[in-house]
Each structure stands twice: as C-alpha cells, then as structure tokens.
Amino acid sequence: MKKLALLFVILLSGILAACGNNAENAEALSEDKLVVGVTAGPQEQILEAAAEVAVEDGLEIEIKVFSDYVLPNTTLAEGDLDANSYQHKPFLDEFNEDHDTDLVPVGETILNPMGVYSETYDNIDDLPQGATFGLPNDPSNGSRSLFILEEAGLITLDEENKETASIHDVVDNPLELEFVELDAAQIPNQLSEVDAAAINTNFALGAGISPKDDAILLESTNSPYVNYIVVRAENQDDPVVETLVNAYQSDKVKAFIEEEFEGSIIPGWED
Incomplete structure (x- = not known):
C-alpha cells in the first residue's frame, strides 16, 4: 500500500508540474502571421482594411469568415484561430461562462448600433x-x-x-x-x-x-456594446497582439469606416 501511495504521489506531482509548465510555457503567437476570425459583412470588410495596414508592419492577417456567433469563439478556444473580431463584452462574458473558456478582449473595434x-x-x-x-x-x-x-x-x-x-x-x-x-x-x-x-x-x-x-x-451612441478583438488569455500580452490592435485602431481604418458606412457603424476606440 505504501508503494502504491508513493506511486500516486509521484504521478500526481508529475501531472501538476506538467500543467504548470504548460501554463508558463504557452506558445506565443507568430510575429509574422495571424489567423483571425470574423463574421461575414462589415466585420470582414473592416478587418480587411486593418490587414492592409498590418502588412505595412510586417504582419500578415489571414481572415476566416463565419456565419454565426458561436463558432468564432469555439474555434479560437480550440486553437484554430489566433484571434477574432466580432463581439461585444457582454456576449463574450456569457460565452466564457457557458463554455468554460478563457477568452479575453484586447482592443476596442467598432460599435454596431442595434x-x-x-x-x-x-x-x-x-x-x-x-x-x-x-x-x-x-x-x-x-x-x-x-x-x-x-x-x-x-x-x-x-x-x-x-x-x-x-x-x-x-x-x-x-x-x-x-x-x-x-x-x-x-x-x-x-x-x-x-x-x-x-x-x-x-x-x-x-x-x-x-x-x-x-x-x-x-441604439444611442453611449451604448456599452462596443466590439472587441479577442484572444486566448495565454496570448493577451504577446507583442503581435498589440500590432494587430494598433493596425485596427489606425487612422486609415477609422477613415474607411466613416466613409464606407456613413454613421451606420462607429469606430469604438474614440473617446
């Protein structure tokens, strides 16, 4: 029994150590290319404009388009996306709670006034x-x-x-x-x-x-339902995430939104 107990402790210690190492050594996102999910329509159009800005900073953005509100998050949580851009924080909070995921907002994008x-x-x-x-x-x-x-x-x-x-x-x-x-x-x-x-x-x-x-x-313009770029918690401090956010929140993208959508969609990072 003592040997079995000792073996159990050793196995448990190994599992815990492995979990700790995985958390500490989470793989950083590529500095050269990100795969980003969006919903079809305006979100896709605006991310395409952001991708043109990002390439000037040496970052390629591959865009994956979805037709619903669930798959962009499940696909991100499963690791098949590096980020997504389509949702407001109340929706994200509810998704994390319902699916036991740890996805975090890293940068404001747009307000789609309902x-x-x-x-x-x-x-x-x-x-x-x-x-x-x-x-x-x-x-x-x-x-x-x-x-x-x-x-x-x-x-x-x-x-x-x-x-x-x-x-x-x-x-x-x-x-x-x-x-x-x-x-x-x-x-x-x-x-x-x-x-x-x-x-x-x-x-x-x-x-x-x-x-x-x-x-x-x-919907009034003081709405809390601003959309966000979202990543897995383990990647929120990766330098490339800041590059992505900066590209999206650039003057070029702001001008594109204002010209293309004429007030139907509002840049959400403005004070």
Missing part, C-alpha cells in the same frame, strides 16, 4: 397595442434589444435583473408588446412576419437595410 425596424410603421410611436416585436434569441443581444425599448420608454425592466434581462424581466409593458424570440441572423428575413424587430447592424446591412436611414429606433 436598430429597430418595421415594414409597416415609420415611427416607433406608431406601434399599436399588442404589436408583435421580434428580438434575438441569444441572451446578450436579447437583453440589448430590451434596453433599447426601455430607453425609449416602451417597457420597464426589473432593476434586479437588468444586466441579464430577458423577456421574463419586463415588469411594465403598456403596449402589451408580444415578444417573439428569433435567430439573430434570420430576423431580416422574418421582418414582414412581425410588426417591428430589433436587428444587429451586420445582419441589417447584409439584407440591404440601412441603420441610419431605415431604423425607426436606433
């Missing part, structure tokens, strides 16, 4: 009693759409659960809005089926909808 749209009504004040309202079915963007409605005075949310509000936390709903939770990417295609809906900017633009011109209600 808008409310309707094929029937031209003003948010025109919504009738009992109107159907579509909103994203993922927790963070669902909460975000409810915040917009509350800011406009259409609903009141439970103060205790405000940061993670769902449709079940609506405590006052004078219009008796009927909430319909939908996949965020599909809401533009289903807009005709509801009286109004909250749509993420990238999906709106992808469907030919202009947040600036077509929204009947637009």
